[in-house]
Amino acid sequence: MTMHAALIIDSGGGWIETFRNLCRRILEEGGVDALLVPQHLPRSPMVQYTLVRDAERLEGVNPVAPVLPLNGGTLAARLTREDPGARVAALLRPCEIRAFLELVKLHQGERQRILLLGIDCLGTFEPPEFQDWVKENSSWDGEAFLRSMRDSGRPPEGAPALRSSCQVCEHPTPEGAADVEVWLLGTDPDRLLLHSTTEEGDRLLKGLGLDPGEPPKGRQKAVTSLEEQRREARDQLFRDVSSRLLPLEKILETLSSCIHCQNCRDVCPICYCKSCVFQGPSLDHPSAQYLRWAGRKGAIKMPTETLFFHLTRMAHMSTSCVGCGQCSSACPMGIPVADIFRFVGHRTQSLFQYVPGRDLEEPLPLATFREDELSPP
Amino acid sequence: MRRIGVYICHCGTNIAGKIDVEKLAEYARGLPYVAVARDYRFMCSEPGQEQIRKDIREHGLDRVVVAACSPRMHEQTFRKVCQESGINPYFLQIANIREQCSWVSEDPAGAMHKAMDLLRAAVERVVRHRPLPSQEVRVHPDVLVVGGGIAGIQAALDIAEGGHRVHLVERLQSIGGHMAQLDKTFPTLDCSACILTPKMVAAGTHPLITLHTYSEVADVSGFVGNFRVTIRHKATYVDHKRCTGCGICQQKCPKRVPSEYEEGLGLRKAIYTLFPQAVPNKPVIDRQNCIYFTKGRCRACEKFCEMKAIDFHQEDWEEVVDVGSIIVATGYDLMDPSVMELYGYGRYPNVITPLQFERMASAAGPTGGRILLKDGKEPKDVAILHCVGSRDKNYHEYCSRVCCMYALKFAHLIRERTSANVFHFYMDMRCFGKGYEEFYERVQSEGAILIRGKAARITDEGLASEEEGRLVVHAEDTLSGESLRVPVDLVILATAMEPRSDAEDVARAFRLGRSRDGFFLEQHPKLAPVSTASAGIFLAGTCQGPKDIPDTVAHASAAAAKSLSLASRGMVEVESMVSEIDPELCAGCRTCVALCPAEAIEYLPRLRVSRIQAALCQGCGACAAACPSGAAQLKHFTSDQILSEIDALMGA
Amino acid sequence: MDAQRNDPSPAVEMGEGRMMDEGELDFGFAQEVSAEPGGEGIVKCFACGSCSAGCPVRRFHPTFNPRRIIRMVLLGMRDAVLRDPFVWLCATCFTCQERCPQGVRIADLMRALKNLALRSGNMPEGIPMQVNLLREKGTLYPLDEFDNKKRTKAGLPPLPGAHEDVGVLLGDLADLGRPKEE
Numbered sequence A: 001m002t003m004h005a006a007l008i009i010d011s012g013g014g015w016i017e018t019f020r021n022l023c024r025r026i027l028e029e030g031g032v033d034a035l036l037v038p039q040h041l042p043r044s045p046m047v048q049y050t051l052v053r054d055a056e057r058l059e060g061v062n063p064v065a066p067v068l069p070l071n072g073g074t075l076a077a078r079l080t081r082e083d084p085g086a087r088v089a090a091l092l093r094p095c096e097i098r099a100f101l102e103l104v105k106l107h108q109g110e111r112q113r114i115l116l117l118g119i120d121c122l123g124t125f126e127p128p129e130f131q132d133w134v135k136e137n138s139s140w141d142g143e144a145f146l147r148s149m150r151d152s153g154r155p156p157e158g159a160p161a162l163r164s165s166c167q168v169c170e171h172p173t174p175e176g177a178a179d180v181e182v183w184l185l186g187t188d189p190d191r192l193l194l195h196s197t198t199e200e201g202d203r204l205l206k207g208l209g210l211d212p213g214e215p216p217k218g219r220q221k222a223v224t225s226l227e228e229q230r231r232e233a234r235d236q237l238f239r240d241v242s243s244r245l246l247p248l249e250k251i252l253e254t255l256s257s258c259i260h261c262q263n264c265r266d267v268c269p270i271c272y273c274k275s276c277v278f279q280g281p282s283l284d285h286p287s288a289q290y291l292r293w294a295g296r297k298g299a300i301k302m303p304t305e306t307l308f309f310h311l312t313r314m315a316h317m318s319t320s321c322v323g324c325g326q327c328s329s330a331c332p333m334g335i336p337v338a339d340i341f342r343f344v345g346h347r348t349q350s351l352f353q354y355v356p357g358r359d360l361e362e363p364l365p366l367a368t369f370r371e372d373e374l375s376p377p
Numbered sequence B: 001m002r003r004i005g006v007y008i009c010h011c012g013t014n015i016a017g018k019i020d021v022e023k024l025a026e027y028a029r030g031l032p033y034v035a036v037a038r039d040y041r042f043m044c045s046e047p048g049q050e051q052i053r054k055d056i057r058e059h060g061l062d063r064v065v066v067a068a069c070s071p072r073m074h075e076q077t078f079r080k081v082c083q084e085s086g087i088n089p090y091f092l093q094i095a096n097i098r099e100q101c102s103w104v105s106e107d108p109a110g111a112m113h114k115a116m117d118l119l120r121a122a123v124e125r126v127v128r129h130r131p132l133p134s135q136e137v138r139v140h141p142d143v144l145v146v147g148g149g150i151a152g153i154q155a156a157l158d159i160a161e162g163g164h165r166v167h168l169v170e171r172l173q174s175i176g177g178h179m180a181q182l183d184k185t186f187p188t189l190d191c192s193a194c195i196l197t198p199k200m201v202a203a204g205t206h207p208l209i210t211l212h213t214y215s216e217v218a219d220v221s222g223f224v225g226n227f228r229v230t231i232r233h234k235a236t237y238v239d240h241k242r243c244t245g246c247g248i249c250q251q252k253c254p255k256r257v258p259s260e261y262e263e264g265l266g267l268r269k270a271i272y273t274l275f276p277q278a279v280p281n282k283p284v285i286d287r288q289n290c291i292y293f294t295k296g297r298c299r300a301c302e303k304f305c306e307m308k309a310i311d312f313h314q315e316d317w318e319e320v321v322d323v324g325s326i327i328v329a330t331g332y333d334l335m336d337p338s339v340m341e342l343y344g345y346g347r348y349p350n351v352i353t354p355l356q357f358e359r360m361a362s363a364a365g366p367t368g369g370r371i372l373l374k375d376g377k378e379p380k381d382v383a384i385l386h387c388v389g390s391r392d393k394n395y396h397e398y399c400s401r402v403c404c405m406y407a408l409k410f411a412h413l414i415r416e417r418t419s420a421n422v423f424h425f426y427m428d429m430r431c432f433g434k435g436y437e438e439f440y441e442r443v444q445s446e447g448a449i450l451i452r453g454k455a456a457r458i459t460d461e462g463l464a465s466e467e468e469g470r471l472v473v474h475a476e477d478t479l480s481g482e483s484l485r486v487p488v489d490l491v492i493l494a495t496a497m498e499p500r501s502d503a504e505d506v507a508r509a510f511r512l513g514r515s516r517d518g519f520f521l522e523q524h525p526k527l528a529p530v531s532t533a534s535a536g537i538f539l540a541g542t543c544q545g546p547k548d549i550p551d552t553v554a555h556a557s558a559a560a561a562k563s564l565s566l567a568s569r570g571m572v573e574v575e576s577m578v579s580e581i582d583p584e585l586c587a588g589c590r591t592c593v594a595l596c597p598a599e600a601i602e603y604l605p606r607l608r609v610s611r612i613q614a615a616l617c618q619g620c621g622a623c624a625a626a627c628p629s630g631a632a633q634l635k636h637f638t639s640d641q642i643l644s645e646i647d648a649l650m651g652a
Numbered sequence C: 001m002d003a004q005r006n007d008p009s010p011a012v013e014m015g016e017g018r019m020m021d022e023g024e025l026d027f028g029f030a031q032e033v034s035a036e037p038g039g040e041g042i043v044k045c046f047a048c049g050s051c052s053a054g055c056p057v058r059r060f061h062p063t064f065n066p067r068r069i070i071r072m073v074l075l076g077m078r079d080a081v082l083r084d085p086f087v088w089l090c091a092t093c094f095t096c097q098e099r100c101p102q103g104v105r106i107a108d109l110m111r112a113l114k115n116l117a118l119r120s121g122n123m124p125e126g127i128p129m130q131v132n133l134l135r136e137k138g139t140l141y142p143l144d145e146f147d148n149k150k151r152t153k154a155g156l157p158p159l160p161g162a163h164e165d166v167g168v169l170l171g172d173l174a175d176l177g178r179p180k181e182e
């Protein structure tokens, strides 16, 4: 049920061009009616997701532009909540796939309704930094990043640093959660490597007339070594966060600049509520209440309840946090929200031996009863 | 503008002894919305209640706060007061300043401080209370009885006689329970089978009783009035519709195994009925021992069955029934005395259990009613040890309530059938029932030898040659102070009745509590001995605690009356404090659906929201706690109510 | 059946032939014993006799009967219990305690009674002698030069004799062993 296929990279076109062609063939011959892929917007280095039905509209496709303006897991859920009435495929990064699977568990989307192409992720930049870098660097070429990461494991000279969440992401590959995986790690530079992990994926590759081939030899090693490096970085981050956050009062310091704009929860793929409790009636206090609080304490920070907001969000979703880092990217006050959430999430998730987005069969920890839960192993 | 009345109870000196109630009332008068605040000696007394009614009338109060004992005690009382005075009963809040304050605080100043906090929180909360309606649901007329011992049989018969359908589920292939194993029954010595069989037959043939034997309850859902029960029927490998109960299969089956019903003293076949008067009197195949099932050959039963009733391909199957109430009558286990090594059960063949004795005494039993030793000889001396495993901190602290009496019954049977001496080793002779003391006297006059002292040990160490091969009981006769060693031939251990080994699973399935002794917990030991904490689920017989047959039957009839009264009223009031989902906020994630223990939440795919069926909701609040968007809210415990209460608690 | 012991003259007459006057009983005694470590469960005794029936001392001594001692405590027979030497006979084998269905800690109770007896000045002669030994030599089994020589040979350091801490540990008891100066 797994199959491996390699496309020879068009001479002259390069990896990205080969991938664009692949997208075209998927739409034309692969039995797929619509494809969700990131494309460069006209006259902009920035990429955004586009939902393409016309195979002629793929000129800007670039799956390796190192930027993630939003977590596409939300989009995949949006496209599959009801029957979309056509065959849809989407190209997503691992953290997006994992977010999507969490949303499927939360009944916000449906796995069967979409064909997932998952791509190895070598890391992304903060969108403004990426934009600035490209502007200054007129010779920027979409593949330079790919080459540099593959060769040295580092972004090219002069590029900004990867986002903190990416630096500590120990899931750089789709890990079998997509139908077809697009491999970058440990592969030949002159090959575009596809790998199917489900029957659906098989069918797609065969439908495209691709012949089964041998998997690349260096793959496993490249993946393991990157994961290892990321895990080390992650543990370092946890140590940093714990010295910044603990004892608990310190968390107040870190969060004290929060202006309660709720950007973090708006962009969070896991925060699926139609409307946040913090916008609902329970926390909509009468004016006199604020004066009473101010009276009680002498002075209070406005807006109030920013700590309560973050603790509540943690309580609701930290077991599902996939660490995509969108919250940090979205925070206008530069609060490292994602660092905090990964730190807390890692603990709550290990409490239930839960890895968000790993497997649809694994129930959400807060939505099941287990007799032995929380008892020491 | 709300108008709140605050009432502070002295509770004699229970509260007023620690808290300055007048000052507390004064404090209450300064809180927002408070129109009147009073303190009184006993708020729950008629004059106390009347004061509230009067104030509601005269001061136009629309909210009431009572600072007194736990709401467990008097919330209902004061809700009724509100209702009688024309305001919604849920416009009440209790501040528990007794259990949570005066009783547990040593320092009066601290207690006063805490009482003020609790009171302030109650006031802040009560202004946010919303009126809740009272509601009723229909009761399904049928009843489920689990366990077909004398308790289950009696309850089923009473209900069926009352005109309602009963599903009687019994784990074994016949109803009857332990009583079917007994020979004679104290104190009147009527033969157990003679009084039990007619009831078994009546239950087996009653048009309103459906027997589900060789079956167990696999799942229970729903709540009082509307339970849905899944019954799992174990494969019998005999088509009971075809089988006439002729018994030829049992004659022909070549495989013999020790009979559980005969307590291992006799043998049965691999295809067998429990006993000759079984109801239904149809055999089942014991798969573990059947030669065909274990070795793939034989099928003797199939060959000889003229009705072609043997069906080796049968499988377990499930059936779902709807009922309005449930009676649990799963009975007891007899304790296994082999753990008490000093008594040598399992080591000395002539140390036996009381049920083994019952089978031996039964004319239909393995010895045809003769009292015999393992070597087939008649005993010359018999010891009966009382309180084996009962009234013993190392095993069961409780008194099993029947052992003294059956021990005396055994003495009578032994004296009647042999010339043996019978020695009782007892601590107290508990003969409390009607006719029991008289029976005790009768057995005494028949020559039973009574030694007041607990047997310490049984050995096989005879001192003289004539003691060779006998058993020696060591005890002190505490009345004379003499230490005794009594050589005997047969020892009967009057072992304790204990909770069924699977009581924990049954408790979980039926949402029952268990008392410290492990038996199922009744709602109130005196005033509600058959009800349980789960509305609509009742207890009958020894599953609730040790009982003799008269008490079991009375208890079972009481449970039947409870079920009948629910069924005959046809409606039952259900909780108003149920949860509700705001469809505007619900994201349809169905987390609540999976968590709801009452299966009260359904998902509406067209609207993409979940909805709670109020009639099924038990108000546990699991959904409200889990719902991240606050769409699910438990009425009377809404987020704004709880948050305002916490907020008020945290600061003046 | 044979009565193993038939003892005509128990040390303490308990009602036997003699009317006991209420005034001779001290109803606070049971409480006092309950307050001693080991005496707590005593009121729970329901006199089943398991203790006596298993007691090895009972088998050989005419008056020793743990069940009866408990009974006497419960009745308030303070003097009889504390004066009589029988409480000192307990071999502390714990057979009774293991078997007691009521969880009465009988062997511990015997120790509690010994403590009470001691406090009221009732004890067998051996006790002051032992205290004396402890205070003066530091051990119940006195060591002499011979022992220490053996130790030195074996490469072990010599053991000290009396240690002042022993006196501290003995506390009030230390005086017991001192010859009375009257």
Ligand SMILES: Cc1cc2nc3c(=O)[nH]c(=O)nc-3n(C[C@H](O)[C@H](O)[C@H](O)COP(=O)(O)OP(=O)(O)OC[C@H]3O[C@@H](n4cnc5c(N)ncnc54)[C@H](O)[C@@H]3O)c2cc1C
Binding pocket: B146, B147, B148, B149, B150, B151, B152, B169, B170, B171, B172, B175, B176, B177, B178, B179, B182, B184, B185, B186, B187, B215, B216, B217, B329, B330, B331, B332, B333, B334, B354, B355, B358, B402, B406, B409, B500, B506, B540, B541, B542, B543, B547, B548, B549, B550, B552
């Ligand atoms: C040795 C002895 C002698 C006695 N003699 C006397 C006497 O002379 N007079 C007297 O008044 N009392 C006597 N008793 C007491 C008497 O046995 C009990 O009072 C009586 O049997 C209790 O009946 P019951 O229906 O509560 O329980 P049980 O007889 O135990 O019946 C329970 C039934 O439930 C079934 N069951 C259990 N669990 C399940 C389940 N999960 N699902 C379905 N079915 C289940 C069992 O198979 C059984 O049929 C004696 C007891 C003993 C031990």
Ligand code: SF4
Binding pocket: A264, A267, A268, A269, A270, A271, A320, A321, A322, A323, A324, A325, A326, A327, A328, A337, A338, A341
């Ligand atoms: S909390 Fe932040 S890192 Fe976690 S899933 Fe949401 S957006 Fe991504």
Ligand code: SF4
Binding pocket: A257, A258, A259, A260, A261, A262, A263, A264, A265, A327, A330, A331, A332, A333, A334, A335, A337
């Ligand atoms: S995005 Fe930043 S400022 Fe806005 S609510 Fe989140 S943490 Fe606070």
Ligand code: SF4
Binding pocket: B578, B579, B595, B596, B597, B598, B599, B600, B601, B612, B616, B617, B618, B619, B620, B621, B622, B623, B624, B634
């Ligand atoms: S409160 Fe919620 S979870 Fe609990 S029974 Fe009602 S609907 Fe179910």
Ligand code: SF4
Binding pocket: C051, C054, C055, C056, C057, C058, C066, C089, C090, C091, C092, C093, C094, C095, C096, C097, C106, C107, C110
């Ligand atoms: S501890 Fe003492 S009382 Fe107990 S059995 Fe041993 S000797 Fe007897």
